[in-house]
Amino acid sequence: xxxxILFWLLAMLTAPFFSAVILKVKxxxxxxxxxxxxxxxxxxxKLFQKGSVYSHSTTxxxxxxxxxxxxxxxxxxxxxxxxxxxxxxxxHGDVILVLYLLGLGRFFTIAAAMDTASPFEGMGAARExxxxxxxxxxxxxxxxxxxxxxxxxxxxxxxxxxxxxxxxRAAGAPLLFVVIALFIVLLxxxxxxxxxxxxxxxxxxxxxxxxxxxxxxxxxxxxxLGSYLKLFFYSTIVARLIWPYDMGNAFVDGALFAxxxxxxxxxxxxxxxxxxxxxxxxxxxxxxxxxxxxxxATIITLEFMK
Amino acid sequence: xxxxxxxxxxxxxxxxxxxxxxxxxxPMKAAAALFIAAGCLLGLIHAGxxxxxxxxxxxxxxxxxxLNAFTLAFRIDGLSAFFLIAIHFVxxxxxxxxxxxxxxxxxxxxxxxxxxxxxxxxxxxxxVVAADNMITFMLAWExxxxxxxxxxxxxxxxxENRRAAYLYFVFSHVGALFILAAFGVMYGHAGSxxxxxxxxIPDSVKILAFIFAFIGFGSKAGVFPFHVWLPHAHxxxxxxxxxxxxxxxxxxxxxxxxxxxxxxxxxxxxxGEIVLIAGILSGVLGVVYALGQHDIKRMLxxxxxxxxxxxxxxxxxxxxxxxxxxxxxxxxxxxxxxxxVLNHSIFKSLLFMGAGMVLRKTGRRTMDALGGLMKxxxxxxxxxxxxxxxxxxxxxxxxFVSEFLIYIxxxxxxxxxxxxxxxxxxxxxSLAVIGGLALALFTKVMGVVFQGEPRTEAAQGVNExxxxxxxxxxxxxxxxxxxxxxxxxxxxxxxxxxxxxxxGYDGSGMDVFIQLSANITRGGAVFFIVFFTILAxxxxxxxxxxxxxxGTWGCGFTxxxxxxxxxxxxxxxxxxxxxxxxxxxxxTHPPIRGRFPDRTHYHSHVDDIAEKGMTPGVVxxxxxxFDKLRWIQHGDxxxxxxxxxxxxxxxxxxx
Numbered sequence: 001x002x003x004x005i006l007f008w009l010l011a012m013l014t015a016p017f018f019s020a021v022i023l024k025v026k027x028x029x030x031x032x033x034x035x036x037x038x039x040x041x042x043x044x045x046k047l048f049q050k051g052s053v054y055s056h057s058t059t060x061x062x063x064x065x066x067x068x069x070x071x072x073x074x075x076x077x078x079x080x081x082x083x084x085x086x087x088x089x090x091x092h093g094d095v096i097l098v099l100y101l102l103g104l105g106r107f108f109t110i111a112a113a114m115d116t117a118s119p120f121e122g123m124g125a126a127r128e129x130x131x132x133x134x135x136x137x138x139x140x141x142x143x144x145x146x147x148x149x150x151x152x153x154x155x156x157x158x159x160x161x162x163x164x165x166x167x168x169r170a171a172g173a174p175l176l177f178v179v180i181a182l183f184i185v186l187l188x189x190x191x192x193x194x195x196x197x198x199x200x201x202x203x204x205x206x207x208x209x210x211x212x213x214x215x216x217x218x219x220x221x222x223x224x225l226g227s228y229l230k231l232f233f234y235s236t237i238v239a240r241l242i243w244p245y246d247m248g249n250a251f252v253d254g255a256l257f258a259x260x261x262x263x264x265x266x267x268x269x270x271x272x273x274x275x276x277x278x279x280x281x282x283x284x285x286x287x288x289x290x291x292x293x294x295x296x297a298t299i300i301t302l303e304f305m306k
Numbered sequence: 307x308x309x310x311x312x313x314x315x316x317x318x319x320x321x322x323x324x325x326x327x328x329x330x331x332x333p334m335k336a337a338a339a340l341f342i343a344a345g346c347l348l349g350l351i352h353a354g355x356x357x358x359x360x361x362x363x364x365x366x367x368x369x370x371x372x373l374n375a376f377t378l379a380f381r382i383d384g385l386s387a388f389f390l391i392a393i394h395f396v397x398x399x400x401x402x403x404x405x406x407x408x409x410x411x412x413x414x415x416x417x418x419x420x421x422x423x424x425x426x427x428x429x430x431x432x433x434v435v436a437a438d439n440m441i442t443f444m445l446a447w448e449x450x451x452x453x454x455x456x457x458x459x460x461x462x463x464x465x466e467n468r469r470a471a472y473l474y475f476v477f478s479h480v481g482a483l484f485i486l487a488a489f490g491v492m493y494g495h496a497g498s499x500x501x502x503x504x505x506x507i508p509d510s511v512k513i514l515a516f517i518f519a520f521i522g523f524g525s526k527a528g529v530f531p532f533h534v535w536l537p538h539a540h541x542x543x544x545x546x547x548x549x550x551x552x553x554x555x556x557x558x559x560x561x562x563x564x565x566x567x568x569x570x571x572x573x574x575x576x577x578g579e580i581v582l583i584a585g586i587l588s589g590v591l592g593v594v595y596a597l598g599q600h601d602i603k604r605m606l607x608x609x610x611x612x613x614x615x616x617x618x619x620x621x622x623x624x625x626x627x628x629x630x631x632x633x634x635x636x637x638x639x640x641x642x643x644x645x646x647v648l649n650h651s652i653f654k655s656l657l658f659m660g661a662g663m664v665l666r667k668t669g670r671r672t673m674d675a676l677g678g679l680m681k682x683x684x685x686x687x688x689x690x691x692x693x694x695x696x697x698x699x700x701x702x703x704x705x706f707v708s709e710f711l712i713y714i715x716x717x718x719x720x721x722x723x724x725x726x727x728x729x730x731x732x733x734x735x736s737l738a739v740i741g742g743l744a745l746a747l748f749t750k751v752m753g754v755v756f757q758g759e760p761r762t763e764a765a766q767g768v769n770e771x772x773x774x775x776x777x778x779x780x781x782x783x784x785x786x787x788x789x790x791x792x793x794x795x796x797x798x799x800x801x802x803x804x805x806x807x808x809x810g811y812d813g814s815g816m817d818v819f820i821q822l823s824a825n826i827t828r829g830g831a832v833f834f835i836v837f838f839t840i841l842a843x844x845x846x847x848x849x850x851x852x853x854x855x856x857g858t859w860g861c862g863f864t865x866x867x868x869x870x871x872x873x874x875x876x877x878x879x880x881x882x883x884x885x886x887x888x889x890x891x892x893x894t895h896p897p898i899r900g901r902f903p904d905r906t907h908y909h910s911h912v913d914d915i916a917e918k919g920m921t922p923g924v925v926x927x928x929x930x931x932f933d934k935l936r937w938i939q940h941g942d943x944x945x946x947x948x949x950x951x952x953x954x955x956x957x958x959x960x961x
Binding site: 048050051052053054055056057059061067068070071072074075078089091092093094096097100101103104106107110111113114115116117118119120121122123125126127129130132133134136137139140141143144147148153203213214217218219221222280281284298302305 | 695717741759
């Protein structure tokens, strides 16, 4: 019981660090030195020390938003095997609960944005409501594929210990499509380039950043922490698929997992450095690609399994 | 059974009292609401006691023969009892709600008539689900259709209300004809009116009868493409009537489909596939059309189409599982569908009551005219929020539980190979898409109606009054939370309904359901622990901090107005663009010209392809045909009598 808690705590503590890796990679591509690698901790610390300013337009939902989105991300990590270690909870169908809890987080993030009466935040909210619809279709199709391969409906049956290796053994090459598709979902759900540019300066072109414009102080800190954790959640899934091995030693596994995570975050950074954000009406097509890839993988796997 | 009839007596006497007492407005309302609510409470206790009976619950049977002409037969089994719970629970709260909602003291007769037909509707719904032969069923069904017709036309002064009621009348009677056709086919082969004799008829006839019955019941349930009446009828009817009609009356259509399926006992995958395809179409298109609406009650009506789709997806996957010999998949699918019947009746009536409060206080149904209502309408706003989260199928509320069961059912059938796999894949992916769209829909409604700033004067300075209106909403919101956190008893109730389908799935595999329900409870508990920990940490972080108020950051713009807020139309615009082939979006927007431009406007409208297709596809051919047959109708009484004679002679020869 102590190991799952330890790894869950480690995930919570290191998630801001990994997010800073993206900034470092982007700075490298830009020929800059970039912010310190611990920048996200400084930011969180600074935000948690401050007070807040609330808009006259807001209600209690505005304050619920950060708490619920953070709570959903924290709960999701409780079910996810981190570094191949057993998760704190695992039962039949937990993966549906986790995906829907992340949906609950999204509901309240959007509701908090709509609470401010700001036209820009409404615009961001509309986009935040739109793109993940396609992501959910992709994720559930992936789930069908994983269910076909493993016969189980729980996160630990896909990502615990040697299980990812079993997925590769059963499916083979089509799983490569799934990795790419999940990476696209990662970029969309966490509003990274080419779906959204977290570093842009114009509110009209933002998705996630514009939705949290009015949050300040600890509330904003919770939103930031929640978004690091959510990115960590999706990255873990991709990292476990690209590094499916289990060495049998928690320390070695943890270290190798960290390397795999660095690779995933690094690729996110490289993607952000070499690509521009798509025009908003192009984004759905980009996200739909992920659905097509998983669909393709499912059909190929069906043939394999005959 | 005595309790059941006693509850009906109370309900009907509530309606009769309203007519008698119509001179005294407030006592009339109080008496009618009290009697109907008390009758419903009694009915709820009866159904609850029935459910609580342990072990193999046998059906309760009662029949009376009227003048040797026909038999009225009633039978209450698990399925009936399950629907009775939903019917009585929602109707009871709607009756309480109506006390403060029906406040037009200058129209006492209209109000009394409304109560009269309301009591008829409630009683006839209970009779529909308790009927045990064709005659009793059709009788109750017609009383239900007609009384709800009179409720829709409550305010006949407005032309659109008359049109809505007419549309509803046509749909419900064409639907009733289809049901009659199904019954006719069944009677023709079984030679008996009793429901119990139906399983003996040949298989090919069963498919025909099922398809007829599905169209008939589907038009009541609001299955795409027979849903056209729904978005017209709901804005016309008073809100507590909409709550009952959308919450439970359309579910009698679902009951009919399930009952016919159980009676026919026909294990063909085709039937399940028909139900499933209809479910997916209604689910996805319902929510897409709902996104395109501007009127809050129309939006909720389309949203009912969506939820009927989810219910049918559960039932369809259950039927496919039963046909494929996969008991786990079948049980989970049926249980998920049935539980969604109860869940939807709870949150949809909650949402309609909330919309009713908004309509009463602001006088506006157009979402883009509202805004910022949460500040002065705490109870309405908060319960509406609970209903919105629940209807989006999000944990830890009740919508998640039923969708979860349907998901698990889909996954249990997702073994590669065979037709069942394709169906399961379709169900899972459509349910995921519907979930995402419903989230977009209800964040839109919450955000535009209850959050932000008031967009027009109508929405300014309103507050909520009427304890009788607030109390039912709180009960319903509490029910959403209770089922979402402790689903085990409700899942077991749904299982009693499933075992009444006579598929031989009673008793076995119950531990799986208990396990699944316990997991949902554990998941909810984990989330609440995390949430309250965060809440505690937040309280600590904000201790001794300066918290101040200011204006919303307008991105540097110094003169923001409420009119700048994002509208419902723009919020849904890009999603609707994606679904343009099935939901054509029409926009009129004269461009701004010149240096000193005139006022301009923007208008958007989403076409419902079923409604659009109805005129050229159905109405015109039918009119054309009847036009050609007009020569038969010449007004000559002698020849009419001749027709009758001819018909009798012909029948003598052929029958």
